[in-house]
């Protein structure tokens with residue numbers, strides 16, 4: 221088989237065979253196909269698509285590119301959750317410890333930032349000492365010991381996705397149903413949970429900009445789940461403005477900690493409770509969605525959810541003194557407030573634009589090998605629907621570069637649409 225023929229086939233909108241997909245995934249993962257050829261094929265898939273059979277083949281080959289965990293020792297209901305991506309999406313950091321505090325085992329493998337969206341692994345790594353790259357035995361031991369483990373893809377789980385994911389991020393090939401469905405489901409299959417809730421975000425801050433596309437992605441994900449013997453439920457959630465207030469890695473961890481201590485922004489609370497209530501239902505712990513939400517709120521209010529988060533962080537080497545005292549998190553060199561000159565109602569805060577701005581400040585990557593700056597980002601002080609008067613602060617910019625901070629102030633003034 222020859223990679224040039226495979227690229228040419230997809231370039232010409234032809235269907236790839238299972239063997240061709242297998243060849244590409246294996247050889248690229250092993251380092252035998254260079255990034256430039258892989259980029260050409262990924263771009264051809266992005267432009268010309270894949271049918272359902274090709275997507276399923278791609279998913280399974282990526283899932284089985286490394287180890288595939290068997291978590292049946294934890295009973296018939298090990299739950300997992302994944303988001304198709306968003307801006308200010310710190311849901312996993314809040315939701316999963318809350319679910320684990322209910323005694324439901326959680327084994328979660330997350331990704332890094334992708335495109336203009338953030339990634340849970342980058343967020344977790346902004347807690348000093350937290351190890352996202354533990355080995356499989358430790359991952360399983362952690363679930364056994366504290367009921368939850370959240371890790372990255374550094375161990376041998378879906379290594380093909382790890383490589384392709386980073387490549388897509390660096391070549392602007394993210395917003396694509398075959399690539400997103402296979403990426404997410406390969407990780408979910410490899411990491412072993414059998415009940416999975418997928419948060420399919422919709423809106424300008426999501427990869428799916430409208431409901432029809434989100435629905436198509438959801439259907440594809442569910443089909444793959446059925447093929448792999450997993451019970452998958454997709455919940456469509458809005459992503460037009462950033463979720464909650466913070467955008468940027470340690471800023472979002474701080475917001476998650478505050479949430480777990482009871483300070484819950486309305487939009488974030490709705491998403492956390494909706495996804496969680498579905499996870500609880502899938503786990504067979506509660507059948508009534510509204511009652512499940514109450515169960516979660518009780519766990520947050522009585523401190524159990526926060527304590528579970530602390531337990532998980534400590535167990536994975538993180539310094540929990542940061543969770544008790546958020547002032548310990550490293551601060552950016554500059555914090556600049558953005559004051560409006562207008563009076564009126566905030567009509568729009570384009571989440572994609574905010575996400576791109578946060579990346580520009582250093583919270584995301586322009587190239588695969590870029591290091592992120594955990595402390596930079598944006599904290600929104602006003603959200604859609606809020607009334608603002610002249611000189612009210614719309615947002616705060618956290619930056620390590622003075623010029624970038626200045627540029628960001630002007631950009632925020634452009635992004636906020638305020639009408640009388």
Ligand code: URA
Nearest residue numbers: 304305331400403404
């Ligand atoms: N999350 C993933 O894991 N992969 C994608 O492609 C998008 C979101």
